[in-house]
Amino acid sequence: MEIEGKFCRIGLIARNTLMFQVEIPKEAWASFVPGQYAYLEWINPPFTDEKGDGRNFSIVSTTSDLPILSFATRLTGSAFKKCLENLPDGSPIWVSGPFGRFCLPACLDSRSLPGERPIVFVAGGIGVTPFRSMLIESVGKFESTSFFLFTANNDIEDSVFREEFEGLARDHKNLSLHQFVSHSSMALPPGVEVRPLAASSLFESLGEKFKKGDFYIAGPPSMVASFKNALFEFGILEKQVHTDLFLGYF
Helix, strand or coil, rough: EEEEEEEEEEEECCEEEEEEEHHHHHHCCCCCCCCCCCEEEEECCCCCCCCCCEEEEEEECCCCHHEEEEEEEEEECCCHHHHHHHCCCCCEEEEEEEECCCCCCCCCCCCCCCCCEEEEEEEHHHHHHHHHHHHHHHHCCCCCCCEEEEEECCHHHHHHCCCHHHHHHCCCCCCEEEEEEECCCCCCCEEECCCCCHHHHHHHHHHHHHHEEEEEEEEHHHHHHHHHHHHHCCCCCCCHHHEECCCCCC
């Protein structure tokens, strides 16, 4: 269903990474589930190119934020992104959705045995965006479920929502945060490692819980495929692995 929303630019939240919001009509999107995405398309934009006037974006806000939808994206210089940088607040934009099944299992239950079935999020770069909505909504609600978030970035300055995730991990003992960067142009905060994130890192952190986990992997196609294949080699079943591809940038 396509509805008209109102655009609002929030500002930069990491290097070359913009957060923005779209207000949709009240009572819309009652079916939204964290982890889903929206298709946004400008109405009569001042900038356009061969890539078109619309894009898919993972939703970083939660159900309690409705009728406001929040998004975060790398700025790539495309006509669509130029509109994000230059159009005034209140500009009209078409919103379609919600779409996607990259969501937590409906059977997730606060009454399950502690740590019985861990939820493992693996994010490459901007691929972390759907996990913000999923964690904020679930980590406090399902306290007997163990959540693990692994993030990989080129540099610490590229890390989206880093401080927010660190705060969630401090406030909720059932969330374990593991951050990796390829290199660093500045002093690193505690808990950030300068080395590649690999499937073996997940195994090292989860230990015996590893084989029972549900794995959610989001990021560039090559990264997603690499982790997916590595998990299969470790004996993880296909039904335990869920993926979301982010095309065009890391």
